Amino acid sequence: MPLFTSSDKALWRLALPMIFSNITVPLLGLVDTAVIGHLDSPVFLGGVAVGATATSFLFMLLLFLRMSTTGLTAQAFGAKNPQALARALIQPLLLALGAGVMIVLFRTPLIELALHIVGGNDAVLAQARRFLEIRWLSAPASLANLVLLGWLLGVQYARAPVILLVVGNILNIALDLWLVMGLHMNVQGAALATVIAEYVTLLIGFIMVCKVLHLRGVSLDMLKQAWRGNVRRLLALNRDIMLRSLLLQLCFGAITVSGARLGSDIIAVNAVLMTLLTFTAYALDGFAYAVEAHSGQAYGARDDSKLLDVWRAACRQSGIVALLFSTVYALAGEHIVALLTSLPQIQLLADRYLIWQVVLPLVGVWCYLLDGMFIGATRAVEMRNSMAVAAGGFALTLFALPVLGNHGLWLALTVFLALRGLSLALIWRRHWREGTWFARS
Template identity: 90%
Template sequence: MPPGVAVCFSSLFIRLVCMAFLTSSDKALWHLALPMIFSNITVPLLGLVDTAVIGHLDSPVYRPVYLGGVAVGATATSFLFMLLLFLRMSTTGLTAQAYGAKNPQALARALVQPLLLALGAGALIALLRTPIIDLALHIVGGSEAVLEQARRFLEIRWLSAPASLANLVLLGWLLGVQYARAPVILLVVGNILNIVLDVWLVMGLHMNVQGAALATVIAEYATLLIGLLMVRNIFKLRGISGEMLKTAWRGNFRRLLALNRDIMLRSLLLQLCFGAITVLGARLGSDIIAVNAVLMTLLTFTAYALDGFAYAVEAHSGQAYGARAGS
């Protein structure tokens, strides 16, 4: 769904419902939540496109192997990157508090500190990806053919780590300042670009699993560029100067790390559950893991849609807390 259509449709729906049933607080929550629901469901759509494109490759014999390789690679990527989802969550909370307190210096700090953390962690993952991949595939086990395809996928996919983690921070910051349209554009445009590249590289250029990985890498860096342009516009609106950005890395970094530690523990337990499905499926054969890949992709539609409410609540509760603390 194009960004403009998603925003217009969600805005119309909000107006119709709000006129009869909702309070002003409800309206504000839905105004942020509904666009995020529509844009969030494009994220698992990527998994469906990967599955559909890989599943339509010419070789029936190797389809389960390709699907299994992408499933293992996507699960390993999700496990690692979602452990760092605290970058998005903590950024939203701290940004919303600064936004509620109307503190431009704190707004700058809420972006710069986690962004530096994201870029550092992403660069480390990209540089050390080969030994990390070896460890991940050793834990997964199963068919050697599937693991080889997963390795080819991951060697390319994890080159996007700096951009992927930085995008989490940008998304969290834009949500924190309640710029509802920006996250929608980021997610939808990035995902549509990924889908187009997926079809072209996998089916057009016959790059198989490497094509699926490369499509995501290109889309992640393109999304990062768009996100930085949006953030620059917010800087102008919120009075955030270059001098503020230069000193924004300073401050209470321990608070950020302590907050992230607790969220990371939550993410670890959640990802262990999802990862177990792929690991156990891989040990039961190529067909089982291929079927599990389809089922997991369908399951994530509900999860990502409900996250739209979570994002909205984070932003509004943080704003209320910041406004109270600043008063």
């Protein structure tokens, strides 16, 4: 089988812009880690790690806003239905703005609850509180940006999300350097940089969406009527994806919580290593996003041959990229860690756990791709069930923590990714054999 067919080219046309734009997101995390990691205490790095985890848990619990938007938009795009395109934008956008305002209004008790659950070092928690009080002011923009990104991806307009993500994250990085290093605002500076960047990104996103609406034949009258109809399906879809996201965030939150109870050095080193993993995941998600768009389009058009061609291409190309990441971490992992923190004890500790950064790309790539297949087909129930299986495996593996220490945390994460991929693969195989993939999910 050739390694580069016409389907591979079609995949890269959508995936490559998304890869470049996606890696600006963890690049921001790299800069945050590097800037905060060069301050005079690991307490600052630990505080940002706890704050970032709490933010991720809350905002990513609402990731259904992007995922359902992408799936429904791609299906409407495949079916050539402008009214459905309008509905796929307006309904989740209203949900996003409403949820964001509620987070801002109730952020203080939410922050106290989050920090109480995490526990651990008081000095680390104090820095996390300072970070979160500012960071969560961005909630309306952050959640609305998820919807805009999902909609632009669903219509396969690759340049728009590239502009949306790259410009926003580059601005964030520049503000991060200025506020933290230049104005010495420490963790508050890192949080404020993100807030400003999110609202600027939202403005850019609205401009881009307006242009694409015109190109796709969506009229103002369609937008005015878009809040009506199919709300029950949207809510049911979002419910199942939210439960999936909850299980996902519980597992990743457990890593930070367990690490915090192993000491401030462990939580700091895990923050550095999770930044590498996040960088890898966002790059590989470029392929997953491309699969989402093609899967949804094929679902709307009921075109199984195109779907299968793109799936095979995604397996080939993303597998190669995952292998490249593993090779880089195996050969240069120590040097990368040294760039992220100047603290000798953190560098030495990180070297013990770098092997997991070699293993994880090769294990995780398959669950990312299969997520894309199921998101495009809006098969939320099966995604939820698969995540439940993986979360169960993760929880069982944590019982090895007293024996394996921090290695036990990384083993649990590896088991989690492997079970996600395996369970989705079995479901996908059954549907394909029985010819039921395009049945109403």
